[in-house]
Amino acid sequence: MSSRPRVLVVDDEPDYLRIAARIAAGAGCSVATAATALEGLAMAEKTPPALILLDVGLPDLSGFEAARRLRRVPSLARVPIIFFTVRSELDMVSEGLRLGAAGYVLKPFDPDELLRRIKAAVLPS
Amino acid sequence: MRPSAVCLTRDPAMRAFFKSSLRGFSLRFCPSAAVFLRSRPSGKLILIDSSLPDMSGEDLAAVLRGDARTAGLLLVVAGPGNYSPAAAARLLDSGADEYFRFPPDPAVFRARLLNLLSRGAGRAAAPGQPAELAFGPLRVSPEARTVTVAGRRAALTALEFDLLLYFLSNGGRVVSRSVLLERVWKQGLDSGPRSVDKRIEALRRKLGAFGARIRTVFGLGYILKM
Numbered sequence: 001m002s003s004r005p006r007v008l009v010v011d012d013e014p015d016y017l018r019i020a021a022r023i024a025a026g027a028g029c030s031v032a033t034a035a036t037a038l039e040g041l042a043m044a045e046k047t048p049p050a051l052i053l054l055d056v057g058l059p060d061l062s063g064f065e066a067a068r069r070l071r072r073v074p075s076l077a078r079v080p081i082i083f084f085t086v087r088s089e090l091d092m093v094s095e096g097l098r099l100g101a102a103g104y105v106l107k108p109f110d111p112d113e114l115l116r117r118i119k120a121a122v123l124p125s
Numbered sequence: 126m127r128p129s130a131v132c133l134t135r136d137p138a139m140r141a142f143f144k145s146s147l148r149g150f151s152l153r154f155c156p157s158a159a160v161f162l163r164s165r166p167s168g169k170l171i172l173i174d175s176s177l178p179d180m181s182g183e184d185l186a187a188v189l190r191g192d193a194r195t196a197g198l199l200l201v202v203a204g205p206g207n208y209s210p211a212a213a214a215r216l217l218d219s220g221a222d223e224y225f226r227f228p229p230d231p232a233v234f235r236a237r238l239l240n241l242l243s244r245g246a247g248r249a250a251a252p253g254q255p256a257e258l259a260f261g262p263l264r265v266s267p268e269a270r271t272v273t274v275a276g277r278r279a280a281l282t283a284l285e286f287d288l289l290l291y292f293l294s295n296g297g298r299v300v301s302r303s304v305l306l307e308r309v310w311k312q313g314l315d316s317g318p319r320s321v322d323k324r325i326e327a328l329r330r331k332l333g334a335f336g337a338r339i340r341t342v343f344g345l346g347y348i349l350k351m
Contacts (some may be wrong), residue, residue: 015301019345086304088184090162090192097159097179104158106184108298111348113181120178 004030005050005122010040010066011084012059016107020053020084023111027118037061041069048075050122056085056096067099080121084109127151128242133161133185134174139203139227143172146231147238158185168198170242175204175216183212183219190220199241203227211351214260215296258293260351263335265293272332279331284309288328292339292349301346 007024011017012035021031032049034040037058044052052070056063063083070076080102087093088106096104103117129151132143143152153168155161158180161171171189175182182202189195201223202216213224223241225234258265262275270286272279281289287309292300302321310321325347329336338350 013301013303015303015345019299019301019342022345088188088191090188090195093158093180093188094162097157097162101159101179103179104184105181106187108295108300108304110181110183110298116176 004028006030006032006047007051007053007118007122008032008034008040008044008049009053010034010037010058010063011053011055012036012057013055016055016084019111020114023114024051024053024118027115027122029118029122037063037066041066044070044076044079045073048079050079051102051118052079052081053118054081054083056083056087056092064095064099067096067101071100082117082121084114128170128239129153129168130170130172130238131155131161131168132172133158133177134172134203135178136174139174142228142231146235170199170201170238173200173202173221175202175208182221183216186216186221187219199223201225201238201241211297215351218294260293260296261335263332265289274333274335277333279333281328281331285324285328285331288324289332292347296349296351299342299346299348304346 007029009017009020009024009031011020017033017035021033024031029050032043032047034043037060040052040054054063054066058066063085067081070079070081082103082105083096083101084105084107086107093104102121105114105117127149130147131153132140133155134140134143135156140154155164157178173182173185177185182204186200186202189198189200200221202221204213204216204224204226206226208226216224223237258267264273267290272281272286272289288305291305291309302318305321325339329339340348340350342348
């Protein structure tokens with residue numbers, strides 16, 4: 001069994017899904033991907049990840065609603081979530097952080113910045 | 126009245142520096158962007174650690190600058206000692222009023238903040254667009270929509286000009302073809318991943334030496350190396 005921390009990336013935009021997955025792999029993580037919130041929720045429940053990178057504008061549920069549902073599952077309540085999104089409105093950012101997100105990263109993003117945040121979230125400090 | 130500042134940092138060294146260099150200021154400390162935003166952004170002067178636990182200083186500056194309720198705040202960002210000039214330029218471009226490498230000279234730091242506070246009293250809600258943007262040999266005038274490279278005029282189409290501006294405001298970040306199509310291309314224009322590639326090729330050619338800075342990130346999109 002792999003001892004690498006598992007990162008779940010949920011984004012409906014294939015380009016960003018690939019970029020984020022590649023960066024997470026570069027941080028030494030194993031990566032699972034989902035293109036919808038419901039698919040992501042099901043995958044997370046089956047195998048709780050060490051970190052979830054969550055887009056906000058998903059086609060089925062908003063990333064915020066997905067985060068609320070994740071928090072209600074006992075095994076997932078403490079899994080760090082980093083929102084990564086084009087939504088830069090102050091109220092959206094405030095809401096995302098109020099949900100207890102470990103991070104809020106605006107797209108397009110600096111690959112080094114995302115790498116640092118993934119490492120900080122999954123590696124013991 | 127005593128000058129005041131909100132200090133966003135979790136770093137003990139930075140906290141101590143603000144306390145000692147800003148004696149006489151009324152200071153409030155927030156360890157994260159989340160705590161700051163929850164407490165309703167207030168005060169005039171906001172000092173931001175570029176690497177907060179939950180957001181980058183660059184993203185937070187852009188968010189605060191983009192909202193009418195917080196656009197008038199004075200934003201000063203503290204970067205690490207190895208912060209590159211390109212990163213600093215990007216930070217200022219994202220809306221920060223001032224940037225410094227940590228730790229700066231305490232007396233200069235204090236004087237700069239007091240200057241900023243006195244000048245900032247009449248600050249407009251949103252900063253105007255600069256007359257000319259400069260990046261190495263490149264000069265861009267957003268108003269006149271002209272571009273020169275090492276003094277020579279580059280004849281860009283309207284779309285190529287918009288594409289260049291988008292790259293400049295997102296320097297150092299990977300931008301995918303689909304994001305370029307969404308943000309830069311207008312409805313009805315010939316649009317598809319191939320047309321993005323073709324336009325970028327033309328833009329690179331027209332920008333001469335600067336064009337090589339627009340790199341292809343295989344399978345993902347493009348990045349402008351600053």
